[in-house]
Amino acid sequence: MGKREPNAALGRLLAEAACSQGQFAMAVNRVGTESGVPLRYDDSAVSHWLDGTIPRKVVRPFILEVFSRKLGRPITYADAGLPSPASGTSSRPDTLEGLMELGRQDMDPSRRGVLGAALFSVALTIPDWPDVVGRLEAVQIGKARRIGYREVDAVAAMTEKVSELDDQFGGRHARPMAAAFLVNTVVPHLQADASEDVRKALLSATSDLLYLTGFMAVDEGLQGLAQRYYVKALELAGAAEDHLTYCTTLRGMSLQAVDLGHEAHALRLADAAASASPNAGPRMRAFLAGQQAHSYAATGDRRNALTFMREAEVAMDRAESRAKAFGSYAPSSLAYHVSQVRYALGDKRGSVESLKESDRLRHSHYRRSSVRYNSLLAERQLELGHLEEACATWDKVLDDYPLVQSGSADEKIRNMQALLRPHLRNRAAMSVHERSLSVSG
Incomplete structure (x- = not known):
């Protein structure tokens, strides 16, 4: 040897x-x-x-x-x-084969452990817009069956319905449903014959579905799986020449990265999303600028953080009232971003006030977001030494939590229990802690 x-x-x-x-x-x-x-x-x-x-x-x-x-x-x-x-x-499968494999794994409960072990990578290759626009040769293989806008509308409607379920009840059950729909319905549609306009519309609708499924995977803590869905969404958005979903997906990847503590990576993605959307409307501009502000604040760049936060606020003031059913950027979302910027820049009190404003503006339908963001509010109230106010906020969280199936919600409840343990001599803290144990099983 x-x-x-x-x-x-x-x-x-x-x-x-x-x-x-x-x-x-x-x-x-x-x-x-x-x-x-x-x-x-x-x-x-x-x-x-x-x-x-x-x-x-x-x-x-x-x-x-x-x-x-x-x-x-x-x-x-x-x-x-x-x-x-x-x-x-190491050979890369074609896009449709990759979609089928990804969806089949995600709809199979026996594979969940493997999917959960997928590695989140800051070195993941993100396809640039010029590299993906209009280029999806694998889908240009017509079969005898022909589809039209009716099938496109069905994909969009299913995506909207899954998004509503995610907003209200969390993604733990909704994501496997989306994966099954992807495998059993969407991929066969993509393989069917269609006019060029219908094909592009279907690719765009599928990209929306993939973005949403990736977003739900993030919520469940499956970070590597989410990246795989996001990259597929970028590829299909480019093939459809759909700037909106391409930029929305990059922005979602930036949010994932900043929440995981990869601030420089998050900033690169946020800036890439903004630069790839030169003709964004005011709501989209607010959506992108808010994430840029959050990312700059996380890297400690106060000047750029405040500049982009003002840009987001001005754009939101100009935004039309109608928005997409999922991924929409509303005043409550903007208030959340303001809170994140303030917190990253050291203004904890301002962050708490912005989270309260976000809660006041949020529609009751968004139950999963309420659990997550009000938990964050309680954590920051406790940081300020306002124990009983934090307990009141956590009590509100526990009203919604039993109805939500979400990994991020579960994590927030575990955080609450750990933060309250040193304060169990306080009557309010003891009450909330005991209630949390009863609802979390």
């Missing part, structure tokens, strides 16, 4: 990242935990890798992701001196 060669490429990346072996091991463990793969590496493991030991296959993508996050650019297997996946597994 030949002598093992040290991995000089890995050593160079480690030096460029200015990261100790122990710090790198901890970062790999964190990425593994995000992906549902518990790891307990320490500096000795990194030392072995540097000496030439090949990391386990499941761990290699985590190593690349850590370097990509630290260095702000995609890192390949070759860059890190690691063996690439077998060529048979």
